[in-house]
Amino acid sequence: MENIIPAEAAIEKCDACFTDVVADDVYCTNCGYPLKGSDFEQRSFIANRDVIDIDMNDFNNKIKSARNSLYYLAGVFMFVGVINFFIKKDDPDILAYVLVYVILAALFLALGGYSQKKPLACIVSGLCLYTIVQVLAIIDNPANLVSGIIVKIVIIGYMIKGIKSALELERFKKENNIT
Amino acid sequence: MVSEEISAEVIESADQKNCISCNVLIAVDCRFCGSCGAKQYLTEPDKIGNQWLLLKQSALFYAITLIICCASKFFDVFQTFSWLLFFSIALAVNSLAFFLIYWKENKKLLNFINFSIQKASLYGAMAMMGAILVHYSVSWLNLTIFSREENYYYLFKGNFFAELLIVFFTAVMPALFEELGFRGYLLGTLLKVADKEQAIYISAFLFAIIHLSFISLFWLIPFALFIAHVRIRENTLWYGIFFHFFFNLTACLFELL
Numbered sequence: 050m051e052n053i054i055p056a057e058a059a060i061e062k063c064d065a066c067f068t069d070v071v072a073d074d075v076y077c078t079n080c081g082y083p084l085k086g087s088d089f090e091q092r093s094f095i096a097n098r099d100v101i102d103i104d105m106n107d108f109n110n111k112i113k114s115a116r117n118s119l120y121y122l123a124g125v126f127m128f129v130g131v132i133n134f135f136i137k138k139d140d141p142d143i144l145a146y147v148l149v150y151v152i153l154a155a156l157f158l159a160l161g162g163y164s165q166k167k168p169l170a171c172i173v174s175g176l177c178l179y180t181i182v183q184v185l186a187i188i189d190n191p192a193n194l195v196s197g198i199i200v201k202i203v204i205i206g207y208m209i210k211g212i213k214s215a216l217e218l219e220r221f222k223k224e225n226n227i228t
Numbered sequence: 229m230v231s232e233e234i235s236a237e238v239i240e241s242a243d244q245k246n247c248i249s250c251n252v253l254i255a256v257d258c259r260f261c262g263s264c265g266a267k268q269y270l271t272e273p274d275k276i277g278n279q280w281l282l283l284k285q286s287a288l289f290y291a292i293t294l295i296i297c298c299a300s301k302f303f304d305v306f307q308t309f310s311w312l313l314f315f316s317i318a319l320a321v322n323s324l325a326f327f328l329i330y331w332k333e334n335k336k337l338l339n340f341i342n343f344s345i346q347k348a349s350l351y352g353a354m355a356m357m358g359a360i361l362v363h364y365s366v367s368w369l370n371l372t373i374f375s376r377e378e379n380y381y382y383l384f385k386g387n388f389f390a391e392l393l394i395v396f397f398t399a400v401m402p403a404l405f406e407e408l409g410f411r412g413y414l415l416g417t418l419l420k421v422a423d424k425e426q427a428i429y430i431s432a433f434l435f436a437i438i439h440l441s442f443i444s445l446f447w448l449i450p451f452a453l454f455i456a457h458v459r460i461r462e463n464t465l466w467y468g469i470f471f472h473f474f475f476n477l478t479a480c481l482f483e484l485l
Contacts, residue, residue: 079258152443
Protein backbone atom coordinates (compact mmCIF):
# COMPACT_ATOMS: atom_id res chain seq x y z
CA MET A 50 0.00 0.00 0.00
CA GLU A 51 2.70 2.46 1.03
CA ASN A 52 4.57 1.75 -2.17
CA ILE A 53 1.65 2.62 -4.40
CA ILE A 54 0.50 5.85 -2.85
CA PRO A 55 3.00 8.69 -3.36
CA ALA A 56 4.12 10.18 -0.05
CA GLU A 57 2.76 13.67 -0.75
CA ALA A 58 -0.67 12.28 -1.67
CA ALA A 59 -1.14 10.53 1.68
CA ILE A 60 -2.13 13.65 3.52
CA GLU A 61 -4.95 12.33 5.68
CA LYS A 62 -6.02 9.23 7.57
CA CYS A 63 -9.30 7.33 7.44
CA ASP A 64 -11.49 8.15 10.46
CA ALA A 65 -12.62 4.54 10.78
CA CYS A 66 -9.47 2.42 10.35
CA PHE A 67 -6.69 5.05 10.52
CA THR A 68 -4.87 3.97 7.37
CA ASP A 69 -3.49 6.58 5.00
CA VAL A 70 -5.92 7.67 2.30
CA VAL A 71 -5.45 9.57 -0.95
CA ALA A 72 -7.08 13.01 -0.99
CA ASP A 73 -9.40 12.36 -3.96
CA ASP A 74 -10.67 8.97 -2.77
CA VAL A 75 -14.39 8.97 -2.04
CA TYR A 76 -14.17 5.75 -0.02
CA CYS A 77 -11.37 4.37 2.12
CA THR A 78 -9.66 1.66 0.08
CA ASN A 79 -8.91 -0.37 3.23
CA CYS A 80 -12.27 -0.44 5.05
CA GLY A 81 -14.80 1.16 2.68
CA TYR A 82 -15.52 4.16 4.98
CA PRO A 83 -17.33 6.95 3.06
CA LEU A 84 -14.63 9.64 3.42
CA LYS A 85 -16.67 12.23 1.55
CA GLY A 86 -20.10 10.92 2.57
CA SER A 87 -22.68 12.81 4.63
CA ASP A 88 -22.61 12.74 8.41
CA PHE A 89 -25.46 10.20 8.39
CA GLU A 90 -23.62 7.89 5.97
CA GLN A 91 -20.46 8.04 8.06
CA ARG A 92 -22.30 7.37 11.29
CA SER A 93 -24.25 4.43 9.89
CA PHE A 94 -20.99 3.00 8.55
CA ILE A 95 -19.48 3.11 12.04
CA ALA A 96 -22.66 1.63 13.57
CA ASN A 97 -22.62 -1.16 11.00
CA ARG A 98 -18.97 -1.84 11.75
CA ASP A 99 -19.74 -2.07 15.46
CA VAL A 100 -22.44 -4.67 14.73
CA ILE A 101 -19.88 -6.68 12.75
CA ASP A 102 -17.45 -6.38 15.68
CA ILE A 103 -20.07 -7.69 18.09
CA ASP A 104 -20.78 -10.68 15.83
CA MET A 105 -17.08 -11.42 15.44
CA ASN A 106 -16.64 -11.16 19.18
CA ASP A 107 -19.36 -13.76 19.64
CA PHE A 108 -17.63 -16.17 17.22
CA ASN A 109 -14.28 -15.55 18.88
CA ASN A 110 -15.75 -16.27 22.32
CA LYS A 111 -17.10 -19.62 21.15
CA ILE A 112 -13.74 -20.49 19.61
CA LYS A 113 -12.16 -19.53 22.92
CA SER A 114 -14.46 -21.92 24.81
CA ALA A 115 -13.42 -24.71 22.46
CA ARG A 116 -9.77 -23.81 23.01
CA ASN A 117 -10.30 -23.89 26.76
CA SER A 118 -11.85 -27.35 26.42
CA LEU A 119 -8.67 -28.50 24.67
CA TYR A 120 -6.54 -27.05 27.48
CA TYR A 121 -8.84 -28.65 30.04
CA LEU A 122 -8.42 -32.06 28.37
CA ALA A 123 -4.64 -31.60 28.33
CA GLY A 124 -4.78 -30.91 32.06
CA VAL A 125 -7.05 -33.87 32.79
CA PHE A 126 -4.88 -36.35 30.88
CA MET A 127 -1.71 -35.05 32.52
CA PHE A 128 -3.35 -35.27 35.94
CA VAL A 129 -4.62 -38.83 35.37
CA GLY A 130 -1.20 -39.80 34.01
CA VAL A 131 0.61 -38.49 37.07
CA ILE A 132 -1.89 -40.08 39.48
CA ASN A 133 -1.55 -43.41 37.69
CA PHE A 134 2.20 -43.12 37.79
CA PHE A 135 2.21 -42.86 41.56
CA ILE A 136 -0.38 -45.61 42.02
CA LYS A 137 1.35 -48.15 39.78
CA LYS A 138 4.93 -47.06 40.38
CA ASP A 139 6.20 -50.62 40.80
CA ASP A 140 4.50 -52.03 37.71
CA PRO A 141 7.13 -52.96 35.04
CA ASP A 142 4.84 -51.71 32.23
CA ILE A 143 4.28 -48.35 33.92
CA LEU A 144 6.18 -46.36 31.28
CA ALA A 145 4.00 -47.64 28.44
CA TYR A 146 0.89 -46.95 30.47
CA VAL A 147 1.76 -43.42 31.51
CA LEU A 148 3.29 -42.49 28.17
CA VAL A 149 -0.10 -42.68 26.45
CA TYR A 150 -1.51 -40.12 28.89
CA VAL A 151 1.49 -37.87 28.46
CA ILE A 152 1.23 -38.07 24.65
CA LEU A 153 -2.48 -37.26 24.79
CA ALA A 154 -1.89 -34.34 27.17
CA ALA A 155 0.86 -33.01 24.89
CA LEU A 156 -1.36 -33.38 21.81
CA PHE A 157 -4.27 -31.51 23.38
CA LEU A 158 -1.93 -28.82 24.66
CA ALA A 159 -0.38 -28.39 21.21
CA LEU A 160 -3.81 -28.31 19.55
CA GLY A 161 -5.04 -25.75 22.07
CA GLY A 162 -2.01 -23.53 21.59
CA TYR A 163 -2.02 -23.75 17.81
CA SER A 164 -5.77 -23.07 17.69
CA GLN A 165 -4.89 -19.38 18.10
CA LYS A 166 -3.59 -19.52 14.56
CA LYS A 167 -5.61 -22.28 12.93
CA PRO A 168 -8.83 -22.61 14.92
CA LEU A 169 -10.73 -24.81 12.49
CA ALA A 170 -7.94 -27.35 11.97
CA CYS A 171 -7.14 -27.61 15.67
CA ILE A 172 -10.69 -27.88 16.97
CA VAL A 173 -11.67 -30.47 14.33
CA SER A 174 -8.53 -32.48 15.15
CA GLY A 175 -9.15 -32.13 18.87
CA LEU A 176 -12.75 -33.29 18.59
CA CYS A 177 -11.76 -36.34 16.51
CA LEU A 178 -8.95 -37.23 18.89
CA TYR A 179 -11.27 -36.90 21.88
CA THR A 180 -13.92 -39.06 20.18
CA ILE A 181 -11.36 -41.75 19.38
CA VAL A 182 -10.03 -41.72 22.95
CA GLN A 183 -13.58 -42.10 24.26
CA VAL A 184 -14.41 -44.91 21.81
CA LEU A 185 -11.25 -46.78 22.81
CA ALA A 186 -12.06 -46.27 26.50
CA ILE A 187 -15.57 -47.63 25.97
CA ILE A 188 -14.22 -50.67 24.09
CA ASP A 189 -11.79 -51.22 26.95
CA ASN A 190 -14.49 -50.94 29.59
CA PRO A 191 -18.14 -50.32 28.56
CA ALA A 192 -18.78 -48.60 31.92
CA ASN A 193 -16.84 -45.63 30.54
CA LEU A 194 -19.86 -44.83 28.38
CA VAL A 195 -21.79 -43.45 31.34
CA SER A 196 -19.04 -42.26 33.67
CA GLY A 197 -18.74 -38.49 33.55
CA ILE A 198 -21.14 -38.34 30.62
CA ILE A 199 -22.29 -34.77 31.36
CA VAL A 200 -18.75 -33.40 31.27
CA LYS A 201 -18.11 -35.31 28.04
CA ILE A 202 -21.23 -33.91 26.40
CA VAL A 203 -20.32 -30.37 27.50
CA ILE A 204 -16.80 -30.72 26.07
CA ILE A 205 -18.07 -32.12 22.78
CA GLY A 206 -20.72 -29.40 22.65
CA TYR A 207 -18.13 -26.65 23.14
CA MET A 208 -15.96 -28.10 20.41
CA ILE A 209 -18.81 -28.47 17.91
CA LYS A 210 -19.82 -24.86 18.61
CA GLY A 211 -16.18 -23.88 18.18
CA ILE A 212 -16.00 -25.59 14.78
CA LYS A 213 -19.21 -23.88 13.66
CA SER A 214 -17.95 -20.52 14.86
CA ALA A 215 -14.58 -20.99 13.15
CA LEU A 216 -16.43 -21.66 9.88
CA GLU A 217 -18.77 -18.71 10.44
CA LEU A 218 -15.85 -16.44 11.28
CA GLU A 219 -14.05 -17.35 8.05
CA ARG A 220 -17.21 -16.83 6.04
CA PHE A 221 -17.94 -13.59 7.86
CA LYS A 222 -14.47 -12.25 7.21
CA LYS A 223 -14.78 -13.04 3.53
CA GLU A 224 -18.27 -11.58 3.22
CA ASN A 225 -17.29 -8.38 5.00
CA ASN A 226 -13.89 -8.25 3.38
CA ILE A 227 -11.94 -8.28 6.65
CA THR A 228 -8.48 -9.78 6.68
CA MET B 229 -6.16 -24.61 -10.32
CA VAL B 230 -3.61 -23.80 -13.01
CA SER B 231 -5.69 -20.99 -14.46
CA GLU B 232 -6.12 -19.48 -10.99
CA GLU B 233 -2.39 -19.38 -10.48
CA ILE B 234 -1.80 -17.79 -13.86
CA SER B 235 -4.43 -15.10 -13.34
CA ALA B 236 -3.04 -14.37 -9.87
CA GLU B 237 0.39 -13.86 -11.40
CA VAL B 238 -0.95 -11.48 -14.03
CA ILE B 239 -2.58 -9.34 -11.36
CA GLU B 240 0.52 -9.38 -9.18
CA SER B 241 2.75 -8.25 -12.00
CA ALA B 242 0.63 -5.13 -12.64
CA ASP B 243 0.10 -2.82 -9.68
CA GLN B 244 -3.37 -1.75 -10.75
CA LYS B 245 -6.64 -3.52 -11.40
CA ASN B 246 -10.17 -2.60 -12.42
CA CYS B 247 -12.87 -2.17 -9.80
CA ILE B 248 -15.30 -5.06 -10.11
CA SER B 249 -18.23 -2.66 -9.92
CA CYS B 250 -17.35 0.65 -11.64
CA ASN B 251 -14.27 -0.44 -13.62
CA VAL B 252 -12.12 2.46 -12.43
CA LEU B 253 -8.40 1.63 -12.16
CA ILE B 254 -7.43 1.03 -8.52
CA ALA B 255 -4.37 -0.25 -6.67
CA VAL B 256 -4.15 -4.02 -6.71
CA ASP B 257 -4.28 -4.52 -2.92
CA CYS B 258 -7.29 -2.25 -2.40
CA ARG B 259 -10.03 -4.02 -0.52
CA PHE B 260 -12.61 -1.36 -1.39
CA CYS B 261 -12.88 0.79 -4.50
CA GLY B 262 -11.83 4.36 -3.71
CA SER B 263 -14.44 5.93 -5.97
CA CYS B 264 -17.55 3.73 -5.61
CA GLY B 265 -16.87 1.88 -2.34
CA ALA B 266 -17.55 -1.61 -3.76
CA LYS B 267 -15.88 -4.59 -2.05
CA GLN B 268 -12.94 -5.99 -4.00
CA TYR B 269 -12.75 -9.65 -3.01
CA LEU B 270 -9.20 -10.78 -2.38
CA THR B 271 -10.42 -14.36 -2.22
CA GLU B 272 -13.11 -15.73 -4.46
CA PRO B 273 -16.44 -15.29 -2.69
CA ASP B 274 -17.92 -18.38 -4.35
CA LYS B 275 -16.07 -20.55 -1.81
CA ILE B 276 -18.61 -19.37 0.74
CA GLY B 277 -21.26 -22.04 0.77
CA ASN B 278 -22.45 -25.23 2.38
CA GLN B 279 -19.28 -25.89 4.35
CA TRP B 280 -21.00 -27.16 7.46
CA LEU B 281 -22.80 -29.79 5.40
CA LEU B 282 -19.55 -30.88 3.76
CA LEU B 283 -17.91 -31.10 7.16
CA LYS B 284 -20.72 -33.33 8.42
CA GLN B 285 -20.35 -35.54 5.36
CA SER B 286 -16.61 -35.90 6.03
CA ALA B 287 -17.46 -36.71 9.64
CA LEU B 288 -19.72 -39.51 8.39
CA PHE B 289 -16.90 -40.93 6.28
CA TYR B 290 -14.56 -40.72 9.24
CA ALA B 291 -17.07 -42.24 11.65
CA ILE B 292 -17.67 -45.23 9.37
CA THR B 293 -13.91 -45.74 8.99
CA LEU B 294 -13.51 -45.50 12.77
CA ILE B 295 -16.30 -48.01 13.40
CA ILE B 296 -14.73 -50.50 10.98
CA CYS B 297 -11.28 -50.01 12.55
CA CYS B 298 -12.67 -50.40 16.08
CA ALA B 299 -14.79 -53.41 15.14
CA SER B 300 -11.67 -55.09 13.77
CA LYS B 301 -10.21 -54.90 17.30
CA PHE B 302 -12.77 -57.46 18.44
CA PHE B 303 -11.59 -60.04 15.94
CA ASP B 304 -8.19 -61.58 15.35
CA VAL B 305 -7.79 -59.69 12.12
CA PHE B 306 -4.15 -60.53 11.67
CA GLN B 307 -4.58 -64.18 12.46
CA THR B 308 -7.79 -65.10 10.67
CA PHE B 309 -7.71 -64.64 6.95
CA SER B 310 -11.46 -64.32 6.45
CA TRP B 311 -11.68 -61.42 8.96
CA LEU B 312 -8.73 -59.69 7.32
CA LEU B 313 -10.50 -60.02 3.98
CA PHE B 314 -13.78 -58.78 5.43
CA PHE B 315 -12.38 -55.65 7.10
CA SER B 316 -10.10 -54.78 4.17
CA ILE B 317 -13.06 -54.92 1.81
CA ALA B 318 -15.26 -52.92 4.19
CA LEU B 319 -12.66 -50.13 4.39
CA ALA B 320 -12.13 -50.23 0.64
CA VAL B 321 -15.84 -49.99 -0.12
CA ASN B 322 -16.24 -47.07 2.29
CA SER B 323 -13.35 -45.12 0.74
CA LEU B 324 -14.47 -45.90 -2.78
CA ALA B 325 -18.09 -44.94 -2.10
CA PHE B 326 -17.17 -41.51 -0.73
CA PHE B 327 -14.58 -41.01 -3.47
CA LEU B 328 -17.23 -41.70 -6.09
CA ILE B 329 -19.65 -39.09 -4.64
CA TYR B 330 -17.48 -36.42 -6.27
CA TRP B 331 -16.34 -38.56 -9.17
CA LYS B 332 -16.51 -35.68 -11.63
CA GLU B 333 -13.98 -33.62 -9.68
CA ASN B 334 -12.03 -36.55 -8.32
CA LYS B 335 -11.38 -38.33 -11.59
CA LYS B 336 -8.86 -35.61 -12.43
CA LEU B 337 -6.78 -36.89 -9.52
CA LEU B 338 -6.49 -40.27 -11.16
CA ASN B 339 -5.28 -39.31 -14.61
CA PHE B 340 -1.84 -40.29 -15.73
CA ILE B 341 -1.05 -37.12 -17.68
CA ASN B 342 2.41 -35.83 -16.69
CA PHE B 343 3.05 -39.03 -14.74
CA SER B 344 6.78 -39.57 -14.59
CA ILE B 345 8.35 -42.90 -13.73
CA GLN B 346 11.45 -41.13 -12.38
CA LYS B 347 9.40 -39.14 -9.89
CA ALA B 348 7.42 -42.21 -8.86
CA SER B 349 10.61 -44.18 -8.25
CA LEU B 350 12.06 -41.25 -6.32
CA TYR B 351 9.02 -41.24 -4.06
CA GLY B 352 9.26 -45.03 -3.83
CA ALA B 353 12.89 -44.82 -2.73
CA MET B 354 12.06 -42.12 -0.18
CA ALA B 355 9.25 -44.28 1.14
CA MET B 356 11.53 -47.29 1.54
CA MET B 357 14.14 -45.27 3.40
CA GLY B 358 11.44 -43.78 5.59
CA ALA B 359 10.02 -47.21 6.32
CA ILE B 360 13.44 -48.57 7.30
CA LEU B 361 13.97 -45.62 9.64
CA VAL B 362 10.52 -46.06 11.14
CA HIS B 363 10.97 -49.80 11.51
CA TYR B 364 14.15 -49.47 13.53
CA SER B 365 12.89 -46.61 15.67
CA VAL B 366 9.62 -48.42 16.36
CA SER B 367 11.32 -51.67 17.34
CA TRP B 368 13.71 -49.70 19.55
CA LEU B 369 10.71 -47.93 21.15
CA ASN B 370 8.83 -51.20 21.61
CA LEU B 371 11.83 -52.77 23.27
CA THR B 372 12.55 -49.86 25.60
CA ILE B 373 9.00 -48.93 26.50
CA PHE B 374 7.06 -52.17 26.27
CA SER B 375 10.00 -54.55 26.63
CA ARG B 376 8.61 -56.79 23.90
CA GLU B 377 8.68 -57.23 20.16
CA GLU B 378 5.54 -57.10 18.06
CA ASN B 379 4.99 -59.59 15.30
CA TYR B 380 1.65 -59.69 13.57
CA TYR B 381 2.00 -62.29 10.91
CA TYR B 382 3.66 -65.25 12.58
CA LEU B 383 0.79 -67.51 11.56
CA PHE B 384 1.46 -66.86 7.90
CA LYS B 385 5.20 -67.26 8.10
CA GLY B 386 6.67 -69.84 5.74
CA ASN B 387 3.59 -70.20 3.57
CA PHE B 388 4.44 -68.50 0.28
CA PHE B 389 0.85 -68.09 -0.93
CA ALA B 390 -0.28 -66.68 2.42
CA GLU B 391 2.68 -64.31 2.41
CA LEU B 392 1.69 -63.03 -1.01
CA LEU B 393 -1.82 -62.41 0.30
CA ILE B 394 -0.42 -60.54 3.28
CA VAL B 395 1.57 -58.32 0.94
CA PHE B 396 -1.60 -57.69 -1.01
CA PHE B 397 -3.69 -56.88 2.05
CA THR B 398 -1.15 -54.72 3.86
CA ALA B 399 0.61 -53.01 0.96
CA VAL B 400 -1.65 -52.88 -2.09
CA MET B 401 -5.13 -52.48 -0.60
CA PRO B 402 -4.36 -49.82 2.06
CA ALA B 403 -2.11 -47.86 -0.28
CA LEU B 404 -4.85 -47.65 -2.88
CA PHE B 405 -7.94 -47.22 -0.76
CA GLU B 406 -6.52 -45.13 2.08
CA GLU B 407 -5.24 -42.74 -0.55
CA LEU B 408 -8.62 -42.65 -2.30
CA GLY B 409 -10.38 -42.10 1.01
CA PHE B 410 -8.09 -39.71 2.86
CA ARG B 411 -6.14 -37.89 0.15
CA GLY B 412 -8.88 -38.24 -2.44
CA TYR B 413 -12.23 -37.74 -0.76
CA LEU B 414 -11.38 -36.25 2.66
CA LEU B 415 -8.69 -33.79 1.57
CA GLY B 416 -10.73 -32.79 -1.48
CA THR B 417 -13.77 -32.05 0.68
CA LEU B 418 -11.76 -30.20 3.32
CA LEU B 419 -10.24 -28.01 0.61
CA LYS B 420 -13.75 -26.76 -0.09
CA VAL B 421 -14.27 -26.00 3.61
CA ALA B 422 -10.94 -24.56 4.72
CA ASP B 423 -7.79 -23.12 3.21
CA LYS B 424 -5.09 -25.37 1.80
CA GLU B 425 -2.91 -25.42 4.90
CA GLN B 426 -5.72 -26.23 7.35
CA ALA B 427 -7.12 -28.90 5.02
CA ILE B 428 -3.72 -30.61 4.90
CA TYR B 429 -3.35 -30.45 8.69
CA ILE B 430 -6.82 -31.84 9.37
CA SER B 431 -6.57 -34.69 6.86
CA ALA B 432 -3.09 -35.64 8.08
CA PHE B 433 -4.03 -35.60 11.75
CA LEU B 434 -7.22 -37.57 11.18
CA PHE B 435 -5.34 -40.10 9.09
CA ALA B 436 -2.70 -40.49 11.79
CA ILE B 437 -5.07 -40.98 14.71
CA ILE B 438 -7.34 -43.45 12.88
CA HIS B 439 -4.49 -45.98 13.23
CA LEU B 440 -5.44 -46.07 16.93
CA SER B 441 -1.86 -46.16 18.13
CA PHE B 442 -0.81 -43.02 19.98
CA ILE B 443 2.86 -43.92 20.14
CA SER B 444 3.05 -44.33 16.35
CA LEU B 445 1.86 -40.76 15.88
CA PHE B 446 5.47 -39.57 15.86
CA TRP B 447 5.93 -41.00 12.38
CA LEU B 448 2.31 -41.17 11.17
CA ILE B 449 1.76 -37.40 11.30
CA PRO B 450 4.86 -36.48 9.22
CA PHE B 451 4.05 -39.38 6.86
CA ALA B 452 0.48 -38.12 6.30
CA LEU B 453 1.58 -34.48 6.02
CA PHE B 454 4.11 -35.45 3.36
CA ILE B 455 1.64 -37.42 1.26
CA ALA B 456 -0.97 -34.66 1.54
CA HIS B 457 1.61 -32.12 0.33
CA VAL B 458 2.58 -34.39 -2.56
CA ARG B 459 -1.08 -34.79 -3.50
CA ILE B 460 -1.59 -30.99 -3.52
CA ARG B 461 1.66 -30.22 -5.35
CA GLU B 462 1.41 -32.89 -8.02
CA ASN B 463 -2.38 -32.75 -8.26
CA THR B 464 -2.57 -36.50 -8.64
CA LEU B 465 -3.07 -39.38 -6.25
CA TRP B 466 -0.67 -41.74 -7.98
CA TYR B 467 2.56 -40.55 -6.37
CA GLY B 468 0.92 -40.81 -2.96
CA ILE B 469 -0.26 -44.32 -3.78
CA PHE B 470 3.29 -45.26 -4.87
CA PHE B 471 4.79 -43.75 -1.75
CA HIS B 472 2.27 -45.44 0.51
CA PHE B 473 2.68 -48.78 -1.29
CA PHE B 474 6.46 -48.85 -1.02
CA PHE B 475 6.30 -47.74 2.61
CA ASN B 476 3.89 -50.51 3.56
CA LEU B 477 5.71 -53.04 1.40
CA THR B 478 8.99 -52.38 3.18
CA ALA B 479 7.33 -52.58 6.58
CA CYS B 480 5.62 -55.79 5.51
CA LEU B 481 8.86 -57.36 4.22
CA PHE B 482 10.52 -56.66 7.57
CA GLU B 483 7.82 -58.74 9.21
CA LEU B 484 7.88 -61.57 6.70
CA LEU B 485 11.57 -62.03 6.01
